[in-house]
Amino acid sequence: MKALIVVDIQNDFCPGGSLAVNDGDAVVPYVNRLIKSFSDSGSRVIYTRDWHPANHSSFADFGGIWPAHCVAGTDGAAFHPDLIEAPGSIIISKADKTESDAYSGFEGTELDKELKMLGIDNLVVAGLATDYCVKNTVLDALSKGYETVVAEDCIRAVDVQTGDGERAILEMTKAGAVFRTSNSLIAR
Numbered sequence: 001m002k003a004l005i006v007v008d009i010q011n012d013f014c015p016g017g018s019l020a021v022n023d024g025d026a027v028v029p030y031v032n033r034l035i036k037s038f039s040d041s042g043s044r045v046i047y048t049r050d051w052h053p054a055n056h057s058s059f060a061d062f063g064g065i066w067p068a069h070c071v072a073g074t075d076g077a078a079f080h081p082d083l084i085e086a087p088g089s090i091i092i093s094k095a096d097k098t099e100s101d102a103y104s105g106f107e108g109t110e111l112d113k114e115l116k117m118l119g120i121d122n123l124v125v126a127g128l129a130t131d132y133c134v135k136n137t138v139l140d141a142l143s144k145g146y147e148t149v150v151a152e153d154c155i156r157a158v159d160v161q162t163g164d165g166e167r168a169i170l171e172m173t174k175a176g177a178v179f180r181t182s183n184s185l186i187a188r
Contacts, residue, residue: 007127
């Protein structure tokens with residue numbers, strides 16, 4: 001069975017947010033088409049989100065490298081307003097402890113357990129950001145034995161260093177991820 005993993009399409013990662021990914025909101029229409037297709041075909045849709053405490057260790061004010069972002073319960077932590085929520089979907093909150101950072105949807109969460117319980121062995125991953133949370137979620141999925149496809153038009157990179165996104169794509173490809181367009185992943 002397959003599932004769609006929608007990674008961190010939250011307000012703070014979209015234009016106007018405190019840690020905005022360039023064109024982060026541009027993925028929403030494509031991801032919505034995938035969500036609808038997966039949902040309509042009876043496949044699971046799982047959303048991951050950063051859900052930080054206000055004093056999270058990754059924040060610059062507390063010794064980290066990032067501006068405060070995705071603080072639990074705030075508008076910045078909310079999913080993008082245009083992102084549709086599939087009926088019966090699962091939300092996985094990550095990095096919700098002060099001292100633990102988690103770029104991967106698998107790190108410190110029940111994601112692997114949920115997928116195994118549902119009999120899912122094939123994943124499609126979409127979301128933000130290519131060079132951090134998407135990359136780490138994909139690499140963890142592959143290391144746990146999931147067949148993993150990345151919807152290449154449904155991701156965007158932070159690119160702290162120019163080319164980080166491209167390097168992340170190469171790393172995911174070398175690890176065994178397959179990249180396909182969202183159109184090719186729509187159930188027909």
